[in-house]
Amino acid sequence: MNKLKKKINLAKKKWEEFVDNREPIIYVGAASCGRAAGALDLLSDINRFIEENRVKAKVVEVGCIGPCYLEPLVDVKMPGEPRVSYNNVTAKTLQNILKAHFQEGIPFAKAAIGHFGTNSYHDIPRFYELPMLKPQVRIVLRNCGLINPEDIDQYLAVDGYQGLMKALQMPPDDVIGVVRQAGLRGRGGAGFPTFKKWTVCRNAPGEQKYLICNADEGDPGAFMNRSLIESDPHAVLEGMLIAAYAIGASKGIIYIRAEYPLAIERLKTAIAQMREYGLLGTKILGSNFNFDIKIKEGAGAFVCGEETALIGSIEGKRGMPKSRPPFPAISGLHGCPTIINNVETMGTLPNILRNGAEWYTKYGKEGNRGTKTFSLVGKIRRPGLIEVQLGTPLREIIFDIGGGVQKTFKAIQTGGPSGGCLSEEFLDLPVDYESLASVGSIMGSGGLIVMDEDTCIVDVAKYFLDFTQKESCGKCVPCRVGTRHMVELLDKITHGEGTADDLLSLRNLGDTIKKGALCGLGQTAPNPVLTTLRYFRNEYLEHIKDQRCRAAVCKDLIEYRVIKEKCTGCQSCVRVCPTGAITGPRSEPHNLDVTKCIKCRSCYEICRFDAIAGDAIVIRTAEKRS
Amino acid sequence: MPEPIRTILAKHSREPDELIPVLQDVQKEYGYISAESVRGISKYLRISENTIYGVSSFYAQFRFTEPGRHSVKVCLGTACHVRGGATLLEMLERGLGIHCGETTEDKRFGLDRVACLGCCALSPVVQIDKEIYSRVTVNKLTEQLKEYE
Numbered sequence: 001m002n003k004l005k006k007k008i009n010l011a012k013k014k015w016e017e018f019v020d021n022r023e024p025i026i027y028v029g030a031a032s033c034g035r036a037a038g039a040l041d042l043l044s045d046i047n048r049f050i051e052e053n054r055v056k057a058k059v060v061e062v063g064c065i066g067p068c069y070l071e072p073l074v075d076v077k078m079p080g081e082p083r084v085s086y087n088n089v090t091a092k093t094l095q096n097i098l099k100a101h102f103q104e105g106i107p108f109a110k111a112a113i114g115h116f117g118t119n120s121y122h123d124i125p126r127f128y129e130l131p132m133l134k135p136q137v138r139i140v141l142r143n144c145g146l147i148n149p150e151d152i153d154q155y156l157a158v159d160g161y162q163g164l165m166k167a168l169q170m171p172p173d174d175v176i177g178v179v180r181q182a183g184l185r186g187r188g189g190a191g192f193p194t195f196k197k198w199t200v201c202r203n204a205p206g207e208q209k210y211l212i213c214n215a216d217e218g219d220p221g222a223f224m225n226r227s228l229i230e231s232d233p234h235a236v237l238e239g240m241l242i243a244a245y246a247i248g249a250s251k252g253i254i255y256i257r258a259e260y261p262l263a264i265e266r267l268k269t270a271i272a273q274m275r276e277y278g279l280l281g282t283k284i285l286g287s288n289f290n291f292d293i294k295i296k297e298g299a300g301a302f303v304c305g306e307e308t309a310l311i312g313s314i315e316g317k318r319g320m321p322k323s324r325p326p327f328p329a330i331s332g333l334h335g336c337p338t339i340i341n342n343v344e345t346m347g348t349l350p351n352i353l354r355n356g357a358e359w360y361t362k363y364g365k366e367g368n369r370g371t372k373t374f375s376l377v378g379k380i381r382r383p384g385l386i387e388v389q390l391g392t393p394l395r396e397i398i399f400d401i402g403g404g405v406q407k408t409f410k411a412i413q414t415g416g417p418s419g420g421c422l423s424e425e426f427l428d429l430p431v432d433y434e435s436l437a438s439v440g441s442i443m444g445s446g447g448l449i450v451m452d453e454d455t456c457i458v459d460v461a462k463y464f465l466d467f468t469q470k471e472s473c474g475k476c477v478p479c480r481v482g483t484r485h486m487v488e489l490l491d492k493i494t495h496g497e498g499t500a501d502d503l504l505s506l507r508n509l510g511d512t513i514k515k516g517a518l519c520g521l522g523q524t525a526p527n528p529v530l531t532t533l534r535y536f537r538n539e540y541l542e543h544i545k546d547q548r549c550r551a552a553v554c555k556d557l558i559e560y561r562v563i564k565e566k567c568t569g570c571q572s573c574v575r576v577c578p579t580g581a582i583t584g585p586r587s588e589p590h591n592l593d594v595t596k597c598i599k600c601r602s603c604y605e606i607c608r609f610d611a612i613a614g615d616a617i618v619i620r621t622a623e624k625r626s
Numbered sequence: 627m628p629e630p631i632r633t634i635l636a637k638h639s640r641e642p643d644e645l646i647p648v649l650q651d652v653q654k655e656y657g658y659i660s661a662e663s664v665r666g667i668s669k670y671l672r673i674s675e676n677t678i679y680g681v682s683s684f685y686a687q688f689r690f691t692e693p694g695r696h697s698v699k700v701c702l703g704t705a706c707h708v709r710g711g712a713t714l715l716e717m718l719e720r721g722l723g724i725h726c727g728e729t730t731e732d733k734r735f736g737l738d739r740v741a742c743l744g745c746c747a748l749s750p751v752v753q754i755d756k757e758i759y760s761r762v763t764v765n766k767l768t769e770q771l772k773e774y775e
Binding site: 032033035036037068069071218219220221222223258259296297299300301302313314315316317318319375377378379383384413416417447449451455460463464467471473576578598600601602605606609 | 641642643644645646647649650673680681684685687688702703704705707708709710713716717720721740741742743745746747748749751758759760763764765
């Protein structure tokens with residue numbers, strides 16, 4: 001342990017020199033989302049600027065700080081000045097930013113979104129005072145976007161691995177005690193108390209025990225785990241060490257989606273660094289604790305997020321769930337006691353051990369302690385990765401942090417495809433495990449999808465069910481046959497061919513699947529349909545009785561029209577129409593032949609963005625069929 | 627057995643646990659799992675060919691036909707769906723004249739859907755080879771495809 005303490009002191013010194021910065025530092029947010037927004041191009045532009053102008057500066061790739069709508073983000077920290085953050089940086093603004101800092105010696109305040117200093121600075125607001133950040137409590141995400149995820153020294157310098165050192169000084173039972181006192185519940189979705197699972201595993205007989213970190217984040221619309229691993233991999237790995245020590249495991253596995261190549265890369269780098277620092281292997285930090293970690297890439301099956309299916313997949317089998325008991329904590333991987341914890345649970349552990357259980361219970365509320373990360377997406381003004389205390393009302397998340405919706409708010413789906421769709425009347429519902437369950441939804445792993453009036457509720461319910469149906473492993477009948485039948489009924493309704501009886505069948509099927517399915521996938525699959533039937537019944541009825549889709553989404557119930565008064569006859573739409581449905585000479589309003597139209601959206605898009613008139617093509621609900 | 631398969635197999639132990647990692651490595655090398663690869667894996671890991679097909683066809687990652695020169699993956703995650711991902715897939719199916727999961731006759735493009743690329747805030751997204759395109763529109767995508775030969 002003394003060796004690590006020395007390394008920590010060195011790392012702190014290195015960090016102080018780094019932050020003290022006699023040299024300017026340029027930070028680029030280069031997690032997957034930043035890269036998709038063009039961060040890597042900016043990175044090479046920055047390096048070119050440094051070379052051409054012969055300036056001295058360090059360039060650091062950091063992870064994701066959360067507000068995805070601001071990507072790509074570039075921060076500049078000049079010696080003695082606070083770090084200034086610039087949002088939605090283009091190649092052109094980048095030049096202005098760099099010129100301002102390096103040639104004029106002032107920030108390019110016009111394009112800055114916030115600074116990280118303590119005092120006021122050039123009329124730029126403080127970053128953490130921004131409306132999106134202010135209501136958040138960042139415990140799991142505390143380092144994201146601030147440190148270099150590929151440098152263990154930076155993690156050590158911000159008190160990394162202190163939690164592990166504290167844990168190793170206690171007997172394992174006391175570590176479990178701290179987690180119990182902190183009231184931590186599993187962040188993978190079900191919210192089962194972490195200490196209970198651990199206690200069972202610790203007391204289970206067996207020489208070999210396994211610890212698995214579940215990073216198979218399969219929920220479409222959720223990216224919390226990806227961001228955390230890409231931005232702060234050591235936090236997750238430290239959590240794994242603490243958990244393994246507590247339950248007495250000597251082998252650890254990270255089961256991660258193959259679709260996350262950057263996250264896998266960063267984990268590999270981090271694990272190599274841990275080996276070098278004596279944080280993996282035998283007699284870790286001079287204690288009697290031995291542990292090693294292997295990475296297993298998932299192969300694309302949503303059901304493998306379920307514990308027993310995940311174990312099957314690691315064993316090289318089809319990822320099909322088994323009936324429980326026995327629970328994996330007693331008989332899991334290769335029949336040995338196994339604990340599976342989610343990435344976020346792991347990421348929380350170092351903080352609890354470092355700061356103590358009492359500190360953690362200050363956040364959240366009775367029975368729902370601490371914070372939860374969410375990916376807030378859909379029709380929201382400020383989408384991104386957020387972290388709030390459990391018990392925060394939905395309204396605060398959607399409107400204060402997310403900035404509300406552009407059009408009219410319609411619904412929010414919590415818990416991903418197996419969650420429920422909640423209407424406006426639930427906006428004041430506190431987000432905790434029990435409150436969400438009481439209205440037919442779930443916490444899930446933390447996907448929040450916001451929908452506005454342009455989203456068709458029936459279409460969304462069909463989408464979710466279609467997803468779970470395709471991912472059903474086929475082992476038990478209720479899930480295999482039942483979800484299929486439900487999708488067919490929903491399909492009928494979206495085509496305008498549904499009947500009132502179909503709604504009754506949907507409810508009966510949903511209730512049966514919930515009761516009869518073998519695993520969590522089946523038991524939660526009907527949730528989107530059951531909740532929308534409850535809270536948005538009118539929209540179903542409109543599809544059935546009036547063949548009307550008020551959001552103008554269901555293809556069979558809508559048509560495209562040219563508004564003659566608006567159309568200038570610029571011919572943009574004529575050029576992109578793949579079926580020749582739009583005709584008309586230049587400068588005269590065009591004609592749209594609805595019998596030829598395949599509703600591909602090309603004309604609508606081009607009219608909105610590139611045409612002279614703009615918005616002359618509309619999508620609207622078709623007349624009622626006779 | 628072709629040399630590359632031999633090299634891949636040599637990197638893994640002969641435990642049944644290694645089946646999925648082996649399949650992943652084979653797919654990385656060849657782009658798909660051929661009948662010949664399955665035979666090689668079967669001998670090495672002492673698992674029947676049937677079991678190997680059973681396992682590999684369970685997972686979305688594995689494909690059994692030769693892929694195109696460029697892989698086009700349309701994200702159909704929730705956020706992308708709400709913002710029009712399905713329309714993009716339809717347009718690609720029509721434009722390329724193939725169904726999802728197939729390869730064009732000239733082997734230029736292979737088309738697939740993915741459950742989520744994790745870039746939900748930039749939706750809808752489409753991945754062509756290793757590049758992820760964000761906030762894609764039907765017309766933008768048509769232009770983009772022309773850059774891939």
